[in-house]
Amino acid sequence: xxxSSRSEVAPLRGLIDRLxxxxxxxxxxxxxxxxxxxxxxxxxxxxxxxxxxxEGVLNVAEMQVRDIMVPRxxxxxxxxxxxxxxxxxxxxxxxxxxLPVIVDSRDEVAGILLAKDLLxxxxxxxxxxxxxxxxxxxxxFVPESKRLNVLLKEFRxxxxxxxxxxxxxxxxxxxxxxxxxxxxxxxxxxDEHDVDDYLTQIMQHPGGRYTVxxxxxxxxxNTYFQTGYSEQxxxxxxxxxxxxxxxxxxxxxxxxxxxxxxRVLRADNRRLHLVEMRxxxxxxxxxxxxx
Numbered sequence: 323x324x325x326s327s328r329s330e331v332a333p334l335r336g337l338i339d340r341l342x343x344x345x346x347x348x349x350x351x352x353x354x355x356x357x358x359x360x361x362x363x364x365x366x367x368x369x370x371x372x373x374x375x376x377e378g379v380l381n382v383a384e385m386q387v388r389d390i391m392v393p394r395x396x397x398x399x400x401x402x403x404x405x406x407x408x409x410x411x412x413x414x415x416x417x418x419x420x421l422p423v424i425v426d427s428r429d430e431v432a433g434i435l436l437a438k439d440l441l442x443x444x445x446x447x448x449x450x451x452x453x454x455x456x457x458x459x460x461x462x463f464v465p466e467s468k469r470l471n472v473l474l475k476e477f478r479x480x481x482x483x484x485x486x487x488x489x490x491x492x493x494x495x496x497x498x499x500x501x502x503x504x505x506x507x508x509x510x511x512x513d514e515h516d517v518d519d520y521l522t523q524i525m526q527h528p529g530g531r532y533t534v535x536x537x538x539x540x541x542x543x544n545t546y547f548q549t550g551y552s553e554q555x556x557x558x559x560x561x562x563x564x565x566x567x568x569x570x571x572x573x574x575x576x577x578x579x580x581x582x583x584x585r586v587l588r589a590d591n592r593r594l595h596l597v598e599m600r601x602x603x604x605x606x607x608x609x610x611x612x613x
Contacts, residue, residue: 352380378507379471381573387473388466389587389598390506390533391487391496393525394428401425402432406443406452413437420484422497423458429494431486433458461486466495466528474503495528506588530601533587536560536594549580560594570594578602 356377363373398416400409402423413421413435421435439457462485464473477483477500489495523538524546534543536558540551543559556562563584564570566577570593576585581601588596 352384356380375507377573382470382474382503382506385470385506386466387464387468387470387485387487387498388495388527390470390502391466391498391527392502393496393527394494396525397422397428397497399424399428400435402454402458404454406440409435409440413440420499422461422484422486423454431461431463431494433461434484435459463488464498465490470503470506473498474500477503489528532599534559534584534597534599536563536597547582559597563594563597 359368359373359376362368363370368376398412398418399422400412402425404412419437421437423432423435424430425432435454435457436459439459443452462476462480462482464476464485464487466487466489473485477485483500485498486494487496487498523535523542525533527533538559540553540556540559540562543549544551544553551559551562556565563577563579566579567575571577571586571589573586573589576583578584583600583602585598586594586596587598588594
C-alpha cells in the first residue's frame, strides 16, 4: 500500500477502534445506551450539542403526540365562511404561516389555510374574487397516541408541516407541527413572534396533565395551581425545581413536590426549559404508635 494511502487510513482506523470499544459493551436497554453516549461525551468523542440531540432522538422515539400538542382551546383558527377582511387580522395577529379552518366548531376542521395563499389577493383585491374553498389545503389527522418519530417520518414523506390531533372519540384534541417535533431534538426554536406570556406559560392537557415552562414566575404558578411557594426564594418554577433536583436534570428525570410530579420534557446543559406536571397520590405516613 502506498505511504499516502496509509496516512489517510490511519485516522479512520483510530475512529473505528474507538467506536468499536464503545459498541463492544453492548447496552441492553435504553438507559445503558444513554449512559454510553454520556461516557462518549465525557471522553470528548462527541460534543455537548451532539449529545443533547442524540438524547432528544431517543426521547422522540418514546414520546407521543399528546405530550407536545397545542390543546384545541389554544388553537388559532379561522372560519370557513369568514370574509377576506375578517381573515387578514386573524392571520396577522397569530403570526402563523398555517391555520386550521373550521366549519361550525373546532371538531369540524375543513382544511388548512396557508398565509402565503392570501398574498395574491393583495393589494387592492376584489372581495368577490376570494373563495376559501379554492385555496383550502387538506388537513392531516393523527391520533394522540402516535409516536413522535413516526409522525416526523410522515411529515417528511408527505411534506406536511401541520397535523390535527384527534382523541379516541374522533374529536379534535389539538394540533401539532413539524417544528414542535424538531424542538424535542434540537431544543427551542424561537423566532421574533415567540412570546413567553402568561397565556402560554401553563397549558392544560387531557388526563390531568399540564406542561409548564420553566420560566413561569412563581407568582403565576401559585395563582394557577393555588399553591403557596415563596417568591422570595425563587423567581421562577424552574429555579424551584432546580433546587429540588440538586443539579441540572436531563430529559425524562422527575421529582415529586407537594403532591405534584414534575417530569423534564426539555432541558439543556445549563437550564430547564419545559416540564410536565401531574398531581400524584402521596403515600400516607403511618403513625408507628397507632398499632
